[in-house]
Amino acid sequence: MATTACFIIVSRNDIPIYEAEVGSAAKREDAAQLHQFILHAALDIVQDLAWTTSAMYLKAIDRFNDLVVSVYVTAGHTRLMLLHDSRNDDGIKSFFQEVHELYIKILLNPLYLPGSRITSSHFDTKVRALARKYL
Amino acid sequence: MTVDPANTSLGRMLLEEISPVVMVLSTPLVEEDCLKNGLSFLQMLNPFSSFNNIDVPVRTASDQPYRLQKFKLRLYYASDVKQPNLEVGKKKLKEIVTEAGEKDLSELCSDAPQISNALVSSESGNPSSWFQxxxxxxVHMVSFSDHEAFDHPVACLLVASSKDEQPINRFVDLFNTNKLPSLLNDGAMDPKILKHYLLVHDNQDGPLDRATKLLAEMRSTFGSSDCQLLCINSSQNVQLKHQENPWAPYKSDASPSQHLGCFLNVDDISEIKDLMQDLSSKHIIPYMEQKIRVLNQQVSATRKGFRNQIKNLWWRKGKEDVVDSPTGSMYTFSSIESQIRVLGDCAFMLRDYELALSNYRLISTDYKLDKAWKRYAGVQEMIGLTYFLLDQSRKEAEYCLENAFNTYSKLGSSGQQNATRCGLWWIEMLKTRDQYKEAATVYFRVCGEDPLPSAVMLEQASYCYLLTKPSMLRKYGFHLVLAGDHYKKCDQIKHAIRTYRSAISVLKGTTWNHIKDHVHFHIGQWYASLEMYDVAVKHMLEVLACSHQSKTTQEFFLRDFLQIVQKTGKTFEVMKLQLPVINISSLKIIFEDNRTYASPSAASTRESLWRSLEEEMIPSFSTARTNWLELQSKLIPKKYRESNVCVAGEAVKVGIEFKNPLQIAISISGVSLICQLWQKTDEGTPDGNKSSEENDNDDNCEKLTTNIRDISSDDSLFILSEVDCSLGAGETITVQLTVTPRVEGTLQIVGVRWKLSGSVVGFHNFQSIYVKKNVVKGSRKAKLSPNDNLKFMVIKSIPRLHGSIQPLPEKVYAGTLQQLVLELRNQSEYPVKNLKMKVSHSRFLNIGNRENLTTQFPACLEKERDSGQSGALANSDMSHDVFLFPEDTLIQGKMPFLWPLWLRAAVPGYISLYISIYYEMGDISSVIRYRTLRLHYNLQVLPSLDVSFQISPSPLRLQQFLVRMDVVNRTSTESFQLHQLSSVGNQWEISLLQPPDSIFPLHSLKAGQGLSCFFMLKSCRKLSNSEDTISSISTPLASDVRLVPQGSGDSVYDITRSPLVDFHHCERLQQESSQQGDLNVIDFILISRMLKINADPGFCNAPHLISHHSCHCSVASAAPISWLVEGPGTLHHNFSSFCEVKLKMTIYNSSGATTFVRMKTFDSAGNVGRLTGVNAIQSATPGNQAGWHDVSLVNDIKVASNVPGTQLGKPLSLESVCPFIWSGPSSTNVQLEPKSSVEIPLQVCVFSPGTYDLSNYVLNWNLSPSNGRGNHEEGRQASGTCQGYPYYITLLQSA
Known part of the structure; x- marks a missing residue:
């Protein structure tokens, strides 16, 4: 399990619709905004890279000091972004794929408005379980 | 792109930074002379040391000469030719930054810069001038290092003054090795350098004679070409002002009053110019050419060619283990490596890049092999730059610079400064090629631990991101924030604010809430630390509604915010205060025009509900629909119909939700509305001219509110209510605000204002952020604009009724009957008349008579013994109609008007009672002629008793029925006393089977207890035939049974009295079934009382009764017929022959239709048998009556089960000859008219003594279809079969 990991889902309008600190390290008060800053800035890179490949998993696209940003872009241009300090590429890929499935299930909910915040607690627990499993 | 590399910014930079260094050695007297002009000697020469068009032919190693155009000499005092002190350098850096920060101060107060502006200005390089x-x-911080040769002086300028004694000696002294820089002494460079001697003469000191003499002397000593004379300060006593002061750019810290070079006239300047030109073109450049040629020859001799290369490789290998410390002084100036490097640098400075490159590459591999990493990195750096200037192999150039950068970085702290310089050059190169993104990453890599340079680097990186195409704005913002944080670390608050402000322009409106909070909160804090509180508060406001943050952070934010506000020392007025959040969609406005409300709950009820209730009462719309247009237009003038109307002196209520998004409690105070009122001045055109007092119609809310606060004193046009409240964590409350206009005119509700924590005033304008208003009424006004919905016509005061119902409890038990009083008050002096009332649930609420007010309840219901039938039976149909108060009812003045009401909680559950009272204005003419008062009450009815009745025909008598009443107490705490059971209708008579004492030993029914008791019900009608006319149910006469013991003193209640009978009527309608008019139904009313008075405040302690109405209990069984077999029970016979017994069967048709009945008897052995056989004989002894009792018990059970004949006698095991036979006709057909009975004689022959069950007969019945009642009987069968029920006959052997 990574000591620091921040997972965030960004809608196609660049609005974060789900955020979770899934690292094992103790949560620091200022970490939240630093992570947001890094991930937010990494969107610029994603914007460039997303159209250069047909793969959804973009691997590690950006880094800040020892923190790496890995991104997975869905077909609807929703971006699953993970900020992490571990080097477990396969695990991250599996994590993204499974979260993508969960996200699709959320989308299938007729009461969920695409692009709105994901508030499902079920989704949250599932994501955290996946993070424990793969990261 | 065909830009000459030399003309790019990097090219120019290199030209400046990598150019020949001239070491200046001067005597103190020279400096003294120069200081008259406010300049040092060096500064005096500096402007003239760079040449744009020197046009000197140069020939280096190759034979082809070329011409140099641009050239620059760097002049340094000998004392400065050393590695600069790191601390001093840092101090200088800080000075630059601080100075730049001061300049920006003015901008800090202005609005946040736009991105487009930033883009333009950074492209032109304007804001980053101090960056350069x-x-x-x-870059200067690493000059004069020993591993590079381009900073090594190529020449030395020795200067002495003509005033100096013995200038020749002074010259010699100047070039004293002790004072020379360490570079020359420690062998890093060749101490034999070009020397040039200069004699400075101050013309103010006197004529030139001595100087020329000295010059001649010098020339003879040092050689004629190397000596020169310079005359300065020729301008005698006159201070000159130079139009374009050439020194100004070089001496930035000069005070404006000081005139630089004030004693230097044109001749002096041209002389200096000539001197420098001469020095460059005639001495330095040829000297360098010479040096290159010499070195080149040496290098060629030792290193070029195949043989030398082999030798070098071999030799290097041998040297490998010797050299470990790369920084050691193993490379003296005489070593071949140093010479190659010097050769390369000289060639570079003379722009022979090919030559430089070949030498650099030659030396690079050597250094690498020697693991002399610093030198290697330095050479790599130069290779990169050379590639760049040659404009070839971009990749290679980048690679070399990166390599150099990495190598420097690996060296640790010693290479840090070099790495920074290398990085800067690399960045410049990338920028030149528009690779801004890469440049930004290099900037990021350049950042070291030192916060100040890092901050500047990060900021430059951010501008690079901005310049990338397309702009990477998020990266720009992020790096600005990082830079800001670094600035903050080294106390450069102004720079920090500047960067954050730029960042805000990008991050404005972001939904990444942590980012937003971070930026706004810090910038707010920093502004506060600069004591710019206004701006600080503006930023802090943005972070207040931070529901996503942790509790501690929220507390921190709020505390800081309030501290800053306190420091400002005034109450802030903020238009967009986010705390607490206002739910604008919850805005609810309640105003009273001709609809008035007794309670807020009444106002929140749907308008349509009231409308349907009032439909019959209100004259205007419903009565004459054909010409409603005309009517309505007559009723209210057009203007009033289009806008909302409210009455002066009556409050307009506004309900709005405040939500606290935080996890900490906040307090708000002084919540009130912001309103405007234009007073009507002219009766004729009330809309035309508004009172100028508050004619402030613009939306400038700030101004408006101050205006309103001023006038909200006593004599203002309206009164506002103020509410203080505290919001807990995450709490949402609805605040009720009122505005009461006092004069006629137009009232406009503008918004709401409140004070947060006693220091910040927030406003919310309803119109500007209007979403959807939820005005309770006025669905027909939907087409109006929102503004109009908040606008009211205020009309003059008219009467208004206040009403309430006393004492209406909140909770009652089902069945509770209680007297209530409707109280109406009219505060105004004008009377109201023509009162009407309508109640939504007449089953629950009944309108009484005026006499009821004076009577005592429940005593008034008690049956008076003597009086027969009081004609109290009142308006039975009133429930669905409008109740008209007596004509003479006038409500006026302070006297309350009272009217009795009856409440009966009919069924358990939650009940909303709606009452609407219509009244008309008395003696007043107004646009509103009538008003309605709407009352709404909620009632919770709890279950009390469950009462059910079962009626079965008595087997002993026709027209008699057994009634079983099951009562269960459903409450958990209450005890009930059952008082009486009444049957409604005059044809029934009810009586108890047992005395009450035996049924209710405790006289009460405890909580949860259930009991059954039995009654006998007798029909009083003539049994005989159907000839008596069916009396209508108009006057139900009652028959009552007291369930309390006789002595308890309570008398029986008369159920025919007013409230009871009315409610009973409602219940009858409610419980209506198909058997209407059926005479076989009966209604029961059970009256009980609660024993102890409940202490629960929700309950009312008023005297009460509890009545349970059970209507339409049918006495009829499933079949329309009932019958009774009569005969002797026990007979004695001697059985000499068979015994013949005569029986009688009475069949009664209880249905309303003619019925055909066929009675059949049969003697089949399977069904019939002797019950006890032989045993019967034995048991027939007179003393043993047990068997008889058994039988009677069976009889009882049968009655209770109400399904006669379903349980046939069990087939007996004893298969014998049937002991009796039916001896009459085996089948009889009769026709029965409705409600009539007929008798059939029966006969059985019994052969032996015993007890016999005579149930083996069957009745087939068939209803006549011809009767018109058919539709009522649909639920029933048209025909059926009834098994006979047991009739036991006992025959005893007579003696």
Whole structure:
């Protein structure tokens, strides 16, 4: 399990619709905004890279000091972004794929408005379980 | 792109930074002379040391000469030719930054810069002018290092003054090795350098004679070409002002009053110019050419060619283990490596890049092999730059610079400064090629631990991101924030604010809430630390509604915010205060025009509900629909119909939700509305001219509110209510605000204002952020604009009724009957008349008579013994109609008007009672002629008793029925006393089977207890035939049974009295079934009382009764017929022959239709048998009556089960000859008219003594279909079969 990991889902309008600190390290008060800053800035890179490949998993696209940003872009241009300090590429890929499935299930909910915040607690627990499993 | 590399910014930079160094050695007298002009000697020469068009032919190693155009000499005092002190350098850096920060101060107060502006200005390089200064300073921090040769002086300028004694000696002294820089002494460079001797003469000191003499002397000593004379300060006593002061750019810290070079006239300047030109073109450049040629020859001899290369490789290998410390002084100036490097640098400075490159590459591999990493990195750096200037192999150039950068970085702290310089050059190169993104990453890599340079680097990185195409704005913002944080670390608050402000322009409106909070909160804090509280508060406001943050952070934010506000020392007025959040969609406005409300709950009820209730009462719309247009237009003038109307002196209520998004409690105070009122001045045109007092119609809310606060004193046009409240964590409350206009005119509700924590005033304008207003009424006004919905016509005061119902409890038990009083008050002096009332649930609420007010309840219901039938039976149909108060009812003045009401909680559950009272204005003419008062009450009815009745025909008598009443107490705490059971209708008579004492030993029914008791019900009608006319149910006469013991003193209640009978009527309608008019139904009313008075405040302690109405209990069984077999029970016979017994069967048709009945008897052995056989004989002894009792018990059970004949006698095991036979006709057909009975004689023959069950007969019945009642009987069968029920006959052997 990574000591620091921040997972965030960004809608196609660049609005974060789900955020979770899934690292094992103790949560620091200022970490939240630093992570947001890094991930937010990494969107610029994603914007460039997303159209250069047909793969959804973009691997590690950006880094800040020892923190790496890995991104997975869905077909609807929703971006699953993970900020992490571990080097477990396969695990991250599996994590993204499974979260993508969960996200699709959320989308299938007729009461969920695409692009709105994901508030499902079920989704949250599932994501955290996946993070424990793969990261 | 065909830009000459030399003309790019990097090219120019290199030209400046990598150019020949001239070491200046001067005597103190020279400096003294120069200081008259406010300049040092060096500064005096500096402006003239760079040449744009020197046009000197140069021939280096190759035979082809070329011409140099641009050239620059760097002049340094000998004392400065050393590695600069790191601390001093840092101090200088800080000075530059601080100075730049001061300049920006003015901008800090202005609005946040736009991105487009930032883009334009950074492209032109304007805001980053101090960046160049800073970068230059960074580069200078590593000058004169020993591993590079381009900083090594190529020439030495020795200067003495003509005033000096013995100038020749002074010259010699100047070039004293002790004072020379360490570079020359420690062998890093060749101490034999070009020397040039200069004699400075101050013309103010006197004529030139001595100087020329000295010059001649010098020339003879040092050689004629190397000596020169310079005359300065020729301008005698006159201070000159130079139009374009050439020194100004070089001496930035000069005070404006000081005139630089004030004693230097044109001749002096041209002389200096000539001197420098001469020095460059005639001495330095040829000297360098010479040096290159010499070195080149040496290098060629030792290193070029195949043989030398082999030798070098071999030799290097041998040397490998010797050299470990790369920084050691193993490379003296005489070593071949140093010479190659010097050769390369000289060639570079004379722009022979090919030559430089070949030498650099030659030396690079050597250094690498020697693991002399610093030198290697330095050479790599130069290779990169050379590639760049040659404009070839971009990749290679980048690679070399990166390599150099990495190598420097690996060296640790010693290479840090070099790495920075290398990085800067690399960045410049990338920028030149528009690779801004890469440049930004290099900037990021350049950042070291030192916060100040890092901050500047990060900021430059951010501008690079901005310049990338397309702009990477998020990266720009992020790096600005990082830079800001670094600035903050080294106390450069102004720079920090500047960067954050730029960042805000990008991050404005972001939904990444942590980012937003971070930026706004810090910038707010920093502004506060600069004591710019206004701006600080503006930023802090943005972070207040931070529901996503942790509790501690929220507390921290709020505390800081309030501290800053306190420091400002005034109450802030904020238009967009986010705390607490206002739910604008919850805005609810309640105003009273001709609809008035007794309670807020009444106002929140749907308008349509009231409308349907009032439909019959209100004259205007419903009565004459054909010409409603006309009517309505007559009723209210057009203007009033289009806008909302409210009455002066009556409050307009506004309900709005405040939500606290935080996890900490906040307090708000002084919540009130912001309103405007235009007073009507002219009766004729009330809309035309508004009172100028508050004619402030613009939306400038700030101004408006101050205006309103001023006038909200006593004599203002309206009164506002103020509410203080505290919001807990995450709490949402609805605040009720009122505005009461006092004069006629137009009232406009503008918004709401409140004070947060006693220091910040927030406003919310309803119109500007209007979403959807939820005005309770006025669905027909939907087409109006929102503004109009908040606008009211205020009309003059008219009467208004206040009403309430006393004492209406909140909770009652089902069945509770209680007297209530409707109280109406009219505060106004004008009377109201023509009162009407309508109640939504007449089953629950009944309108009484005026006499009821004076009577005592429940005593008034008690049956008076003597009086027969009081004609109290009142308006039975009133429930669905409008109740008209007596004509003479006038409500006026302070006297309350009272009217009795009856409440009966009919069924358990939650009940909303709606009452509407219509009244008309008395003696007043107004646009509103009538008003309605709407009352709404909620009632919770709890279950009390469950009462059910079962009626079965008595087997002993026709027209008699057994009634079983099951009562269960459903409450958990209450005890009930059952008082009486009444049957409604005059044809029934009810009586108890047992005395009450035996049924209710405790006289009460405890909580949860259930009991059954039995009654006998007798029909009083003539049994005989159907000839008596069916009396209508108009006057139900009652028959009552007291369930309390006789002595308890309570008398029986008369159920025919007013409230009871009315409610009973409602219940009858409610419980209506198909058997209407059926005479076989009966209604029961059970009256009980609660024993102890409940202490629960929700309950009312008023005297009460509890009545349970059970209507339409049918006495009829499933079949329309009932019958009774009569005969002797026990007979004695001697059985000499068979015994013949005569029986009688009475069949009664209880249905309303003619019925055909066929009675059949049969003697089949399977069904019939002797019950006890032989045993019967034995048991027939007179003393043993047990068997008889058994039988009677069976009889009882049968009655209770109400399904006669379903249980046939069990087939007996004893298969014998049937002991009796039916001896009459085996089948009889009769026709029965409705409600009539007929008798059939029966006969059985019994052969032996015993007890016999005579149930083996069957009745087939068939209803006549011809009767018109058919539709009522649909639920029933048209025909059926009834098994006979047991009739036991016992025959005893007579003696």
């Amino acid at each position: 200064c800073f970068n230059k300073q960074l």
